[in-house]
Amino acid sequence: MTKAVAFLSAAxxxxxxxxxxxxxTSGTASSQSSSPATGxxxxxxxxxxxxxxxxFTLTQDQTxxxxxxxxxxxxxxxxxGHEVAITxxxxxxxxxxxxxxxxxxxxxxxxxxxxxTLQVSDVKMIADHCNAAGAAPSGAAASTTPDASANNASASxxxxxxSTTTTTTTTAPADQNASAASTQTTTTTAPADQSASAASTQTTTTTAPADQSAxxxxxxxxxTTASNSSTAPAYAQPxxxxxxxxxxSSSANQTADxxxxxxxxxxxxxAATSSDQANTADQTTANKKNGQNLPATATFLPLLGLLGLGxxxxxxxxxx
Amino acid sequence: MASADSALGGEKLxxxxxxxxxxxxxxxxxxxxxxxxxxxVLLISLGALLSLYVGGTYLWMYQQQRQLMHEFQTxxxxxxxxxxxVGGLTRISIPKINLDAVILEGTSHKSLTLxxxxxxxxxxxxxxxxxxxxxxxxTFFRHIYELKPGDDIFVERNGxxxxxxxxxxxxxxxxxxxxxxxTSESRLTLITCYPVYFIGPAPERLVVFAKLAQRx
Numbered sequence: 216m217t218k219a220v221a222f223l224s225a226a227x228x229x230x231x232x233x234x235x236x237x238x239x240t241s242g243t244a245s246s247q248s249s250s251p252a253t254g255x256x257x258x259x260x261x262x263x264x265x266x267x268x269x270x271f272t273l274t275q276d277q278t279x280x281x282x283x284x285x286x287x288x289x290x291x292x293x294x295x296g297h298e299v300a301i302t303x304x305x306x307x308x309x310x311x312x313x314x315x316x317x318x319x320x321x322x323x324x325x326x327x328x329x330x331x332t333l334q335v336s337d338v339k340m341i342a343d344h345c346n347a348a349g350a351a352p353s354g355a356a357a358s359t360t361p362d363a364s365a366n367n368a369s370a371s372x373x374x375x376x377x378s379t380t381t382t383t384t385t386t387a388p389a390d391q392n393a394s395a396a397s398t399q400t401t402t403t404t405a406p407a408d409q410s411a412s413a414a415s416t417q418t419t420t421t422t423a424p425a426d427q428s429a430x431x432x433x434x435x436x437x438x439t440t441a442s443n444s445s446t447a448p449a450y451a452q453p454x455x456x457x458x459x460x461x462x463x464s465s466s467a468n469q470t471a472d473x474x475x476x477x478x479x480x481x482x483x484x485x486a487a488t489s490s491d492q493a494n495t496a497d498q499t500t501a502n503k504k505n506g507q508n509l510p511a512t513a514t515f516l517p518l519l520g521l522l523g524l525g526x527x528x529x530x531x532x533x534x535x
Numbered sequence: 536m537a538s539a540d541s542a543l544g545g546e547k548l549x550x551x552x553x554x555x556x557x558x559x560x561x562x563x564x565x566x567x568x569x570x571x572x573x574x575x576v577l578l579i580s581l582g583a584l585l586s587l588y589v590g591g592t593y594l595w596m597y598q599q600q601r602q603l604m605h606e607f608q609t610x611x612x613x614x615x616x617x618x619x620x621v622g623g624l625t626r627i628s629i630p631k632i633n634l635d636a637v638i639l640e641g642t643s644h645k646s647l648t649l650x651x652x653x654x655x656x657x658x659x660x661x662x663x664x665x666x667x668x669x670x671x672x673x674t675f676f677r678h679i680y681e682l683k684p685g686d687d688i689f690v691e692r693n694g695x696x697x698x699x700x701x702x703x704x705x706x707x708x709x710x711x712x713x714x715x716x717x718t719s720e721s722r723l724t725l726i727t728c729y730p731v732y733f734i735g736p737a738p739e740r741l742v743v744f745a746k747l748a749q750r751x
Contacts, residue, residue, distance in 0.1 A: 508709040510642035510669035512728045513736030523585025530578030
């Protein structure tokens with residue numbers, strides 16, 4: 216009897232611990248610190264990139280701060296171009312460069328530029344690509360893009376067309392702080408299931424004055440080969456209550472998106488403007504930031520039911 | 536003589552000790568019985584609460600689904616089936632696994648409890664793009680692991696009938712968002728937890744893909 220009671224108590228305790236552990240690990244990497252203190256272990260989330268002299272840098276998402284990373288080169292090499300959370304000890308005295316995507320981020324980064332060396336102790340991959348804010352130095356060719364929309368557009372291509380091989384070349388005569396021409400090459404391998412249905416190769420060349428994102432559509436020219444894959448319009452969902460059943464009020468937004476997507480099409484096939492790509496990228500990025508994971512379909516009900524029944528049975532046994 | 540006295544005294548002491556020990560055991564036994572009774576009541580109360588919560592949740596889900604299905608049928612009966620409508624409910628049925636349910640919008644805890652939930656920002660079922668539905672593995676999507684390529688999935692929305700055909704399935708990590716990516720064709724993606732019979736929160740996701748075969 217005593218053994219049964221002890222066993223049940225242990226089971227209850229273990230279940231409670233299991234639930235607590237799952238809750239603590241199911242978050243979306245929210246425990247990062249925005250400004251790690253010197254000499255302390257801290258976690259910084261951002262985009263990992265490598266420089267030509269085999270150094271690694273991390274551009275923090277929130278502030279645009281650039282951290283120079285030291286140690287664990289092998290581990291870091293595998294995650295170049297990825298969104299990662301790096302845990303390590305901050306050392307002081309090293310200089311850090313700033314390649315922030317916009318002016319505000321640049322000023323933030325430059326004001327925090329001293330003492331940004333991180334001695335890496337652990338690397339955790341968040342995503343296999345960088346978010347728009349921290350994506351500037353990522354990819355096969357390091358680029359410094361003064362216009363965030365260019366990054367958004369490439370993020371859109373990457374996120375919206377899993378089954379395509381996309382090469383995007385952007386030449387942007389900048390009128391802002393740094394004149395830059397960036398070349399980004401993005402290759403996405405499709406899951407087997409998807410590639411069977413829509414395997415295509417897309418090459419997009421965009422020439423746009425970098426002065427701003429959405430308004431650059433009129434002067435952009437896009438050539439698409441075997442398209443109809445990455446430019447699917449974003450579908451606005453009805454903004455109903457969470458418990459409301461699904462409704463279909465999105466047709467107007469959908470049409471608007473499609474209209475925007477068909478402007479300035481030189482080749483007659485389907486093409487996307489920068490603005491449409493930027494919109495899609497924004498939405499995709501928002502999706503991924505809202506939930507870093509797939510919908511949490513895990514449920515505790517069966518477990519709770521079993522525990523409840525177990526408790527009832529144990530209670531009656533102990534009472535005898 | 537002296538030794539006899541000492542032997543008598545020792546026996547007396549032994550008796551006293553034995554008596555005290557017996558009383559102590561009685562007291563302890565009562566105490567143990569009391570603790571056991573309290574513990575039993577605690578376990579029964581806890582079990583009753585948990586069972587009520589779980590049973591009540593399933594009952595709530597069942598009633599809500601019945602109500603939604605009734606609303607869906609009312610909508611279809613009243614409206615002109617030939618004309619396009621806006622704002623209707625969406626119904627999914629998978630004959631192979633005896634699933635017939637009304638889809639809820641958003642993958643909140645509540646939506647997932649009450650039915651298959653449509654992921655916001657994914658295409659609506661029937662529209663071009665990737666329409667993503669998620670549901671718990673202990674209720675609506677309990678048997679979707681049995682689906683095989685070629686199996687039928689029917690979706691009904693706004694008087695339109697969509698016939699999807701399963702193209703494949705995959706087990707992915709929860710952080711693998713590639714299954715949510717948009718597609719040019721009409722695709723239906725069903726997501727639930729995996730392993731299906733895992734006790735507690737399952738660590739992976741089972742994803743079933745289907746493509747639109749026919750629209751009526």
